[in-house]
Amino acid sequence: MRNAYISALHKLSKTNNNILALVADNGTIVYDKYLEDFPDRFINFGISEANMISVAAGLASCGKIPFAYTISNFLTFRAYEQIRNDVCMQEMNVKIVGIGVGFVYSYLGPTHHGTEDIAVMRGLPEITIFSPSDPLETVKVTNAAARIVGPVYLRLTTGGTPKIYEDDYEFEVGRGVTLREGSDIAIIATGSIVHEVVQAVNELEGLGISARLINIHTIKPIDREIIIKAAGETQAILTVEEHSITGGLGSCVAEVLAEENCVFHSFKRLGLNDAFAQGYGNYQEMKALNGLSKDDIVREVNVILECKG
Amino acid sequence: MDLKEKAKELRRETFKTICLGGGGHMPATLSIIDVLTVLYYGILNIDPNNPDDPHRDRFILSKGHACVALYAVLADKGFFDKHHLCTFGKCGTILGGHPDMHKISGVEASTGALGHGFPFGIGMALSGKLDNEPYRVFTLLGDGECQEGSIWEAAMFASHHKLDNLTAIVDFNKQQAMDYLDKIVSLEPFAEKWKAFGWEVIEVDGHDVNQLLETFNSCPLVEGKPNLIIAHTTKGKGVSFMENEPLWHYRMPNLEEMKIASRDLDLGDFWREFE
Numbered sequence: 001m002r003n004a005y006i007s008a009l010h011k012l013s014k015t016n017n018n019i020l021a022l023v024a025d026n027g028t029i030v031y032d033k034y035l036e037d038f039p040d041r042f043i044n045f046g047i048s049e050a051n052m053i054s055v056a057a058g059l060a061s062c063g064k065i066p067f068a069y070t071i072s073n074f075l076t077f078r079a080y081e082q083i084r085n086d087v088c089m090q091e092m093n094v095k096i097v098g099i100g101v102g103f104v105y106s107y108l109g110p111t112h113h114g115t116e117d118i119a120v121m122r123g124l125p126e127i128t129i130f131s132p133s134d135p136l137e138t139v140k141v142t143n144a145a146a147r148i149v150g151p152v153y154l155r156l157t158t159g160g161t162p163k164i165y166e167d168d169y170e171f172e173v174g175r176g177v178t179l180r181e182g183s184d185i186a187i188i189a190t191g192s193i194v195h196e197v198v199q200a201v202n203e204l205e206g207l208g209i210s211a212r213l214i215n216i217h218t219i220k221p222i223d224r225e226i227i228i229k230a231a232g233e234t235q236a237i238l239t240v241e242e243h244s245i246t247g248g249l250g251s252c253v254a255e256v257l258a259e260e261n262c263v264f265h266s267f268k269r270l271g272l273n274d275a276f277a278q279g280y281g282n283y284q285e286m287k288a289l290n291g292l293s294k295d296d297i298v299r300e301v302n303v304i305l306e307c308k309g
Numbered sequence: 310m311d312l313k314e315k316a317k318e319l320r321r322e323t324f325k326t327i328c329l330g331g332g333g334h335m336p337a338t339l340s341i342i343d344v345l346t347v348l349y350y351g352i353l354n355i356d357p358n359n360p361d362d363p364h365r366d367r368f369i370l371s372k373g374h375a376c377v378a379l380y381a382v383l384a385d386k387g388f389f390d391k392h393h394l395c396t397f398g399k400c401g402t403i404l405g406g407h408p409d410m411h412k413i414s415g416v417e418a419s420t421g422a423l424g425h426g427f428p429f430g431i432g433m434a435l436s437g438k439l440d441n442e443p444y445r446v447f448t449l450l451g452d453g454e455c456q457e458g459s460i461w462e463a464a465m466f467a468s469h470h471k472l473d474n475l476t477a478i479v480d481f482n483k484q485q486a487m488d489y490l491d492k493i494v495s496l497e498p499f500a501e502k503w504k505a506f507g508w509e510v511i512e513v514d515g516h517d518v519n520q521l522l523e524t525f526n527s528c529p530l531v532e533g534k535p536n537l538i539i540a541h542t543t544k545g546k547g548v549s550f551m552e553n554e555p556l557w558h559y560r561m562p563n564l565e566e567m568k569i570a571s572r573d574l575d576l577g578d579f580w581r582e583f584e
Contacts, residue, residue, distance in 0.1 A: 040439065041439075043435075045466060046465075046466075048462040048466065050428075050458075050459050050462060051462035051463050051466055054428030054429050054431075054432065054463070055428050055429070055431050055432040055435065056432060057418075057429050058418075058428065058430060058431060058432020058433045058434075058435070058436070059432040059435060060432070061417070061429070061432070061433060061436075062363070062432070062433055062436035062437070062440075063363070063436070064436055064439070081422055081425075082459075085419070085422050085425055086418075086429055089419055090410055090418065090419050091411075
């Protein structure tokens with residue numbers, strides 16, 4: 001995802017001279033080509049994320065389009081007031097690019113796990129929030145971010161995200177994607193955990209369970225229609241996110257279900273339940289430790305459908 | 310233009326606006342009048358009829374709570390009609406207790422949370438350098454504001470990027486909301502701190518319009534370095550009982566005090582409006 005983002009940014013920078021790549025001392029090697037081709041448009045702020053965001057807002061007020069990039073937590077939490085006041089409140093054309101969301105930084109521990117970023121960022125007016133699931137979708141949201149005039153938050157994982165989409169994928173801002181049709185249950189997911197859900201849905205199919213899989217790449221504004229439709233056409237809804245279930249995708253879906261007076265039989269949010277991500281290990285091990293492996297998702301679906309049945 | 314007379318006029322306008330609005334940071338506002346007067350009537354290349362000109366100079370009031378002084382100046386310059394001043398703080402006004410760049414022509418950035426306007430201005434200065442634009446950026450900081458860590462992140466960044474098109478002025482009135490800075494968290498040695506961060510520093514009398522004009526005109530003081538002007542000021546300048554009295558940070562005069570202030574500022578019978 002990270003490389004997909006940087007190559008998309010590189011391409012955009014060729015045609016739009018106002019685009020700047022801002023980093024806060026994060027991006028060794030991966031930005032080398034960018035730095036080589038656009039030496040004056042790459043600005044490393046050092047370890048000062050709050051300053052990067054305020055300066056980015058000032059640059060944007062003069063017509064620049066800064067893409068400010070570093071580890072998600074250090075932007076969304078440390079620089080939150082700067083994002084709120086300098087970027088969103090003043091409607092500045094700044095793109096906030098947080099990497100390492102979820103617990104992809106596995107053994108680095110919870111200081112580096114981006115597991116509450118949706119919760120804090122979606123409370124902000126004026127901002128569009130993208131949470132892509134694979135490298136191709138990352139390119140699509142990066143291009144969309146450059147087209148949108150105003151604040152955007154891109155939440156990305158790092159390297160090695162498996163492919164979900166084929167090359168003919170047609171992306172539309174604010175429009176969720178039904179990756180798999182199904183009628184027993186609708187699983188709504190976002191970000192790189194979508195790959196885990198795809199595998200779970202495959203296994204469920206073998207067990208005779210028809211699970212619909214919906215990918216939400218735009219958290220704000222959320223696709224209300226696809227949620228309402230899923231509630232009407234399936235027996236149960238399960239949200240899956242590599243994030244706190246408080247304020248995250250599950251909360252977004254719950255708000256839609258409640259406000260739209262949807263009639264549904266069962267609703268469950270799978271994610272971190274009032275907890276930081278636990279343990280150390282590699283990414284796969286972290287998913288298992290935190291109840292978000294393929295097996296956990298399959299088990300959860302079975303429990304929901306058994307209770308209902 | 311007689312800058313001294315203009316400053317007197319704007320001080321009166323500012324005092325009246327705050328009193329009629331019924332609230333505001335009066336002393337912190339009165340301490341910056343002379344600096345704003347010199348900038349807006351002697352230095353800044355700006356045009357009220359073309360406020361978005363990309364080549365204009367920029368001024369950012371980083372200590373946004375002193376906004377009424379800026380409102381008085383912008384109204385006088387013709388950025389918006391003067392009648393707005395008497396609506397300050399009231400329902401339906403464009404003039405709030407902190408400046409809003411969306412609502413008020415001539416306000417370059419919405420400030421209020423301290424430690425934001427300064428780095429915002431640095432972004433503008435950096436953009437100017439990237440585009441080889443000759444415009445200059447001025448930003449006015451509170452001394453208490455310099456307790457914010459974001460000021461020093463930004464200070465480091467500005468000198469690293471050699472932003473000599475940037476001039477920061479610190480309204481050094483030695484007080485913050487609750488007391489004297491030296492009794493709360495001292496900034497000293499203040500000038501040395503800025504020098505250590507790579508800035509060219511000069512200390513001036515923040516109420517001496519001639520000295521201010523001469524100093525601003527000589528910026529950049531040194532090529533390749535951002536400029537830091539420590540403007541020694543008196544908080545509450547011009548109103549005898551407010552001067553250097555921390556109690557007044559956010560407080561309105563009563564009728565008796567209004568009489569004294571009206572006399573101090575040559576406002577005649579202005580106090581009668583509050584009888």
